[in-house]
Amino acid sequence: MKLIGISGTNVGDSATTLLLNFVKKEFSNLAEIEIIDIRQLPLFNESIEIGEGRLVQDISQKITEADGVIISTSEHNRSIPSALNSFIEWMSFKEHPFNNKPVMIIGTSIRIQGSSSAQLHLRQILDSPGVDAWVLSGNEFLLGSSGSAFDEQNNLKDASTIKFLRSCFKNFLHFIQAAKFLNASEEVHFEPGEYQVSAIGHNGKLPMTITVSKKRIEKIEIDTKNETEGIADTVFQRIPEQIVSGQTLNIDVISGASVTSHGVIDGVAEAIDLAGGDSAVLKRRPKPQNIVEQESLELATDVVVVGGGGAGLSAAACALKAKRQVIVVEKFPAVGGNTIRTGGPMNAADPDWQGTFAALPGEKATLEEVLSQDEDKIDEEYKNDFKKLKKQIENYLQSGNNKLFDSILWHRIQTYLGGKRTDLNGNEIHGQYELVKILTNKALESVKWLEDIGVEFDPNEVSMPVGAKWRRGHKPLKSQGYAYISALENFINNQGGKILTDTPVQELLIEDGTIKGVVGHNFEGRQVIIHAKSVVLASGGFGANTKMIQKYNTYWTKIDDGIATSNSPAIMGDGIKLGESVDAALVGMGFTQMMPVSDPVTGELFTGLQVPPANYVIVNKEGKRFVDEYESRDVLTQAAIDNGSLFYLIADDKIKETAYNTNQQKIDEQVAAGTLYRADSLTELAQQIGIEPDVFVDTIDKYNSYVDAGYDPEFGKEVFDLKVQVAPFYATPRKPAMHHTMGGLKIDKNAHVLNKNGVIIDNLYAAGEVAGGIHAGNRLGGNSLTDIFTFGRIAGTMAANNINDK
């Protein structure tokens, strides 16, 4: 913890300074306090460009870097000393280091009031716009009769005073922690486009057009015909330049043209807010660097990987293993992408290992179904494998083996059958054979490879992720998504790979018609040009880009504008667009996968009351059931969409006990937050969620009678457990959320990106969700990790070999 101490007095050896020195000494075990002498600054005057400008900046810098500031003030004439006043004026004129900075006020006076009036003034001053400090409230430390308060060693004499000071100081440290939390998350996202605003100029309105891309202000155009020429011209040129180069609204106004300067800055701020950004965040950003420092950063490497998720990092690791130089560029501040969000294990057939686990009831029946399946319905390229699989299954069933069965072929056929779908236009899609073959052949190799890198898997559990259809999941021992990412990141750093975060790639670098790297920019807005011999696109799908999903969708009858997503907000289809810029072919773009039972706002799966389908009742906004609660994800999703997307899971006090995701405290919090509804009667619950009570009560009565009868004449639900009858009753709002996009860039088995004529695009590779063709219409749970680590490795290896070829 680093703090800055300021003694607000015009004299050196006052009690005010003694108090600050005492705080520094007494609490040195809690925080490091550096005391700044403000008397080195001259009396503030806005019109004088002082030689001390550097000094102002240096002090400002120290405050900016500190965790907090303690100001000790004397009282002069019921207010703060002019020295302190002047200091704050310097710190709120061109520099604004107190912005969102935690500040603690203490003070002394010779008489008994202990600077009470000065402290109140100081609070108001620190609260003013331009200062914008965060002042610790309460904890008023007023040291009166300061002449007799200190002993000869300059320590405070009174033990209870020290005790109180300590408690104030500890509260301040706590306040600093809270402030850190508030200061986090300073990213901005814009809805790209051109925004028209009219700022206030000196002579009236200034029409302005501001162009923004997703994360940047790209262009500021000002219609200046109404403004007088002269100094304002500098404003119209320099201020937009600084805003764009620095991506900040923390811009010095031009002396002598402050109104026009503010007009331009405020106009851009308005446009930012219109574009869905937050201008306050941009105002808090540092000032633009000197233009000289804004020149492009040029780097050269063998392989550049776009995207720092599981696919990108494994591609980078493989290229490093092949002794190539590698740079990974990630647009977010940290690597991980969607991979870090995964909770599921990774599929790989490993019959020797799986054969150590007992088979479960029902698994045999599933295998028997395969034997009875009509071979004519299997697509030609898979027929041979299907026949061989049947043989394997026959042998297994005949052997009387009671252990878990699996084989590469079984994984392959399940991936194929699971992905076979027909869209609304009648177009059929299934996984491309050569890609599915590689995926299933190399899945186990990918698990072993990850073990080499440092991922530890749990040997004692073979799991079946949601939607996986078979138990072949390898589950990391450590927290799942993070286990993969941390191991890969460590490996890359140790092997000399470079990871540039906060660096979105905007375009491919093309020289003489060939891809030679990528162009992006970093968090300072500085252009970054990376020259590379191979480019691997591993930037994920487009699950967080609703517009793009709507554009391509051919599978769902409707995609809501407000659809939530389980994806990282980074997953915007960037790599697919990069591929399209070089004429790459796309495949299966209309097919996306949704999680039907998700939080309507956040897309999260584990909020509300999640109970087994045997217990929950699903009702729509009319209060009626509309689907068998046991249906598959696809059917549930489409049924929900047909019923206006939003639906409710109804439970009662007994059903609540079967919830696997929550506890009483969480339930109470969610009820208080309005994200979960609770009522003592069904009628009241219906009223809370805006459903006609009679309809709702009727629905529940009918459902309860089906449970009694063990038969559901409406939707054919087959497994029942609890009725809905014991108050209080609960309703959890749910909505399908976007989960995975199956479509993407068309690749071959070596992860080369193909163009629309099926020809390899030189130097370009793709892996992971950015590529399409594998999962086709529906991805098996647990197969995405298999995909990214298998094709990520292939892309990295091939990108490295690409250099050998030349």
Add this chain to the structure above:
Amino acid sequence: MINLIGIVGTGAVESTNRKLLQYMKERFSVQATIEICELTDFPFFNKPVSKTAPETINRISEKIIAANGVVISTPEYDHTIPAALASLLEWFAYTTQPLKDKPIMITGASYGTLGTSRAQSHLRQILNAPELSGLLMPGREYLLGGSLQAFNDKGELMNSAKKEELDKYFEDFVRFVVKNQ
């Protein structure tokens, strides 16, 4: 005819508070003489142990003591008065104390709409401190917002309501000064 000292509450080169005082000086030249003083003439208060005032402070103090009253026009910086004005008042409080029982009129001009309301309220509290003991008229304040656009080329206030308000305030102040001689 009364004699007043006008204090521009900032050292800035461009100041609408200076403009306001200059306007008042012209406008009320029949009722009063106003001598305008600049803060740039005074050093930064440093609380000398000797408690003696610098020469410039002595000089303005003598003028104030000889005058019938004082007009202070203050800007607002960070919700309070400028440090330069605070520094002058610290000199007064610490050394010569010329404002004791001296009638004081407070005005203020700001670019924004509030017209220095918070600075004026601080200034009242400050002038009320025992070492300053200025004599302030209760209930009178003059807040000139939008001051950049308030004056015409000749330095005259353009808004007639604001003009009348100032006339009225000044009339009251003259009466207040006379009463307190």
